Amino acid sequence: MTADVAVSRHADVPATRPTVAAATLVQLPRMRPDRLRAVADRWPDPVAALRAVCRGRAAAALVHADGPRSDAGRRRLAAEWATAADPDATARVLARRSTRVLLEGRPGYPIEDPLPDRPPYLLAEGEGLEALDRPRVAVVGTRAATPHGLADARRLGEALAEAGATVVSGLAIGIDAAAHEGALAAGGLVVGVVATGPDVVYPRRHVRLFDRVRSSGLLLSEAGFGTPPEPFRFPIRNRIIAALADAVVVVEAKVTGGTRSTAGHALDYGRDLWAQPGSVRNPAAEGCNRLVAEGALPLLDHAELIESLDLTPRGRHDPARPPVPAGAPRAVLAACGGEAATTDQLVGRTGLSPAEVATAAAILQKGGHLIRSRGTWWPT
Amino acid sequence: MLASVPSATLLGIDGQLVEVEVHISNGLPSYTVVGLPDAAVRESRERVRAALISSEVEFPKRRITVNLAPAGVRKSGAGLELAVAAGLMIVGGDLPSGCLDGVGLIGELGLDGTVRPVPGALALVDTLSRAGVGTVVVPAGNAHEASLVDGVAVRPTRSLGELRCCLKGEMPWPAPPDPPPGGAGPADADGMGDLSDVRGLAVARTALAAAAAGGHHLLLAGPPGVGKTMLAQRLPSIMGPLGRAEALEVTRVHSAAGRIHDGRLIERPPFRAPHHTASPPALVGGGSGRPHPGEVTLAHRGVLFLDELGEFPPRALDALRQPLEERVVRISRVPTSLELPADFLLVACTNPCPCGRGAPSCTCTDAQQDRYRRRLSAPLLDRFDLRVSVSAPGPDDGPGEASAAVASRVSAAVARQEARLADWPWRRNAHVPAGALERLVPLGPDADAAWRDAIRLNGLSGRGAARIRRVARTLADLADRPDVDPPTVMLAASLREDVP
Numbered sequence: 001m002t003a004d005v006a007v008s009r010h011a012d013v014p015a016t017r018p019t020v021a022a023a024t025l026v027q028l029p030r031m032r033p034d035r036l037r038a039v040a041d042r043w044p045d046p047v048a049a050l051r052a053v054c055r056g057r058a059a060a061a062l063v064h065a066d067g068p069r070s071d072a073g074r075r076r077l078a079a080e081w082a083t084a085a086d087p088d089a090t091a092r093v094l095a096r097r098s099t100r101v102l103l104e105g106r107p108g109y110p111i112e113d114p115l116p117d118r119p120p121y122l123l124a125e126g127e128g129l130e131a132l133d134r135p136r137v138a139v140v141g142t143r144a145a146t147p148h149g150l151a152d153a154r155r156l157g158e159a160l161a162e163a164g165a166t167v168v169s170g171l172a173i174g175i176d177a178a179a180h181e182g183a184l185a186a187g188g189l190v191v192g193v194v195a196t197g198p199d200v201v202y203p204r205r206h207v208r209l210f211d212r213v214r215s216s217g218l219l220l221s222e223a224g225f226g227t228p229p230e231p232f233r234f235p236i237r238n239r240i241i242a243a244l245a246d247a248v249v250v251v252e253a254k255v256t257g258g259t260r261s262t263a264g265h266a267l268d269y270g271r272d273l274w275a276q277p278g279s280v281r282n283p284a285a286e287g288c289n290r291l292v293a294e295g296a297l298p299l300l301d302h303a304e305l306i307e308s309l310d311l312t313p314r315g316r317h318d319p320a321r322p323p324v325p326a327g328a329p330r331a332v333l334a335a336c337g338g339e340a341a342t343t344d345q346l347v348g349r350t351g352l353s354p355a356e357v358a359t360a361a362a363i364l365q366k367g368g369h370l371i372r373s374r375g376t377w378w379p380t
Numbered sequence: 381m382l383a384s385v386p387s388a389t390l391l392g393i394d395g396q397l398v399e400v401e402v403h404i405s406n407g408l409p410s411y412t413v414v415g416l417p418d419a420a421v422r423e424s425r426e427r428v429r430a431a432l433i434s435s436e437v438e439f440p441k442r443r444i445t446v447n448l449a450p451a452g453v454r455k456s457g458a459g460l461e462l463a464v465a466a467g468l469m470i471v472g473g474d475l476p477s478g479c480l481d482g483v484g485l486i487g488e489l490g491l492d493g494t495v496r497p498v499p500g501a502l503a504l505v506d507t508l509s510r511a512g513v514g515t516v517v518v519p520a521g522n523a524h525e526a527s528l529v530d531g532v533a534v535r536p537t538r539s540l541g542e543l544r545c546c547l548k549g550e551m552p553w554p555a556p557p558d559p560p561p562g563g564a565g566p567a568d569a570d571g572m573g574d575l576s577d578v579r580g581l582a583v584a585r586t587a588l589a590a591a592a593a594g595g596h597h598l599l600l601a602g603p604p605g606v607g608k609t610m611l612a613q614r615l616p617s618i619m620g621p622l623g624r625a626e627a628l629e630v631t632r633v634h635s636a637a638g639r640i641h642d643g644r645l646i647e648r649p650p651f652r653a654p655h656h657t658a659s660p661p662a663l664v665g666g667g668s669g670r671p672h673p674g675e676v677t678l679a680h681r682g683v684l685f686l687d688e689l690g691e692f693p694p695r696a697l698d699a700l701r702q703p704l705e706e707r708v709v710r711i712s713r714v715p716t717s718l719e720l721p722a723d724f725l726l727v728a729c730t731n732p733c734p735c736g737r738g739a740p741s742c743t744c745t746d747a748q749q750d751r752y753r754r755r756l757s758a759p760l761l762d763r764f765d766l767r768v769s770v771s772a773p774g775p776d777d778g779p780g781e782a783s784a785a786v787a788s789r790v791s792a793a794v795a796r797q798e799a800r801l802a803d804w805p806w807r808r809n810a811h812v813p814a815g816a817l818e819r820l821v822p823l824g825p826d827a828d829a830a831w832r833d834a835i836r837l838n839g840l841s842g843r844g845a846a847r848i849r850r851v852a853r854t855l856a857d858l859a860d861r862p863d864v865d866p867p868t869v870m871l872a873a874s875l876r877e878d879v880p
Binding site: 342345348356 | 581855
């Protein structure tokens with residue numbers, strides 16, 4: 001060892017629990033999933049890994065990671081880690097937040113397949129640890145979902161929860177949140193995999209959803225406490241969603257976007273990939289249709305998916321809706337043709353006056369046949 | 381020797397009485413103007429001197445002090461020059477000292493002695509008249525405008541020489557020029573086209589009529605090129621002419637802004653369409669020195685049309701909130717603060733999202749849409765009673781109803797509102813406060829149920845609920861229904877959409 005290698009004041013602390021050692025590694029500055037993976041590959045025992053890091057020897061492990069390119073850069077990072085590693089502080093945070101650390105290869109670690117890029121350690125927060133013991137289905141999709149997509153994701157979440165499956169998703173706006181909401185509403189268990197630290201709520205508007213996920217399931221993160229939303233982490237996070245799931249369902253997705261990466265990982269890992277087909281006029285369905293064209297299973301029926309998991313679908317059918325009244329309401333619903341339409345378009349198609357269309361649409365809205373969103377009527 | 385001549389200067393859109401005192405005494409020849417003059421007033425020394433000399437009046441070679449009282453008010457513009465020149469002629473002995481008793485003067489001078497028209501003549505003459513001045517001498521170019529003021533004798537004058545002869549009684553006052561033919565709108569309200577030029581857009585047409593009749597602010601959201609702007613620009617064609625009192629108010633505003641050149645009464649509602657690069661002071665008024673009326677004041681009793689609402693600077697839009705709520709705009713500057721009228725109908729257009737396509741074929745990302753929507757603050761959007769999404773007309777959509785037919789329904793609806801609100805301080809349904817809705821817009825049991833359904837299904841706030849109730853009343857007025865029925869409530873609810 002050369003004299004210029006920084007050595008932590010913890011270098012000689014021999015007895016740290018493996019979970020605390022792992023969390024300390026996660027918490028290191030400029031730690032990234034690939035760097036953590038490289039360290040864990042080099043020293044499979046987290047205590048040994050922490051000891052090596054504290055002695056400033058991490059540079060050797062980083063050669064193959066997407067880390068600093070130069071030796072000097074790696075040495076600087078190793079020195080930074082050696083001084084920053086603080087197992088005592090990490091232990092205090094873990095105790096205060098009741099955060100569990102799931103270690104690769106130990107009981108409780110949810111990804112059974114030895115995938116080469118699975119996260120070596122996962123931070124888990126929440127009451128529902130048993131969520132990981134059930135069949136897990138990832139429900140993912142675009143953030144810019146249509147009201148149809150949101151309703152479908154919600155219904156799928158409900159159906160999966162009622163059949164006893166755990167819904168895994170990313171707690172993002174749009175499809176993710178709708179799937180979580182549906183599962184929670186049906187009293188099911190959910191797992192939210194976040195790309196930030198487990199203590200960070202992103203997006204902010206989901207602060208209540210995060211609380212509900214914590215109380216009826218688990219929040220999983222491979223990033224240290226306080227990690228802010230960094231764009232590069234989101235596609236990487238998607239591999240955990242795919243790895244955790246027994247089946248991945250894409251409800252609505254654009255051709256480009258994060259959902260494609262989840263789908264790609266699902267295929268890499270050999271998971272069943274389902275995609276819900278949609279109208280060719282709906283840009284939010286284009287990604288799904290492509291996936292089906294490329295071989296994904298078309299999700300035509302929830303029962304098919306649930307039976308593929310060896311579960312029994314519990315058909316709680318749609319709540320009874322009043323029949324569509326004859327006359328203007330029926331004409332208006334027919335003029336929608338199953339797609340979204342503005343009042344203007346409905347006036348043009350039916351030949352009714354704006355007042356008549358508005359009245360008919362209000363009746364249909366009250367009966368649950370139409371949803372109104374951003375100036376557009378959506379048939380349910 | 382001292383002469384005192386009443387005149388007036390503009391403060392915002394109102395006149396401020398100014399007593400022009402001219403004092404001459406022995407001493408080194410000098411000429412000083414005191415009493416908070418602005419640059420244009422100070423420059424007037426040279427114009428007055430040249431105009432007097434050109435008019436063959438000897439400029440007194442003594443110590444001259446011109447005081448503009450009250451000394452604490454900032455004077456602006458060149459409208460005091462005629463009064464200064466008249467005062468100088470009196471102290472110089474060219475005019476008998478009693479010839480200006482009870483006479484006020486306004487006007488700007490040219491170097492050759494001509495008297496040029498000034499902005500705001502209507503307000504200035506009105507101020508002089510209220511101050512007890514029985515006769516007002518005005519530039520010939522302002523004579524028609526000045527004669528709109530009742531109870532004051534207007535004497536037009538073309539030049540300083542003519543004024544001197546008339547005051548001395550050597551020649552009669554010139555007759556006012558022939559009145560220009562009938563009243564009309566400001567130039568920008570003419571030639572706006574007819575509603576029958578626009579195809580389709582049935583819902584937006586309904587909303588446009590409701591806006592014109594009930595004074596409801598209107599937001600049209602839709603893809604580019606479907607005719608939003610065409611439709612909005614035709615709003616003046618369905619609005620009735622202004623009443624005499626309103627027309628005087630509007631003329632006063634436009635006169636003060638220097639936008640009246642023929643002296644006619646403005647009898648059609650103004651239509652103002654500022655470009656989206658407008659700054660906050662350009663919209664609400666202000667500016668350095670004398671506060672100028674902004675677009676909201678120029679649109680008083682008329683329409684303020686903001687195309688591409690999302691492109692306006694957020695600060696300018698937020699500045700609109702207070703005038704929208706109070707229908708006046710308060711401008712505070714260090715020496716003065718003033719209140720300008722701003723009772724306008726706001727009509728705005730916007731695209732539904734950055735790509736312009738709107739649901740269901742929008743290709744914008746969630747973040748892009750969020751950013752776009754954040755440009756329009758919720759408090760501003762909330763002030764639009766009518767928010768309508770517009771889609772492209774279908775191939776079979778023919779030309780719509782002509783303006784004349786809609787205008788007659790609108791004016792009937794306005795008459796019904798005026799009858800209903802005769803004992804109340806509000807002019808239009810849109811102005812009725814929420815507390816008075818229960819009494820002024822009663823709902824039968826069925827309509828009340830429809831109203832409550834609309835609130836529940838659309839998640840309306842208390843304010844939103846009151847807004848659809850007012851709109852429902854206007855729609856019933858347009859359809860000549862004494863009571864608001866359930867379909868009208870549902871139509872009103874459908875005209876308040878969650879756009880953009």
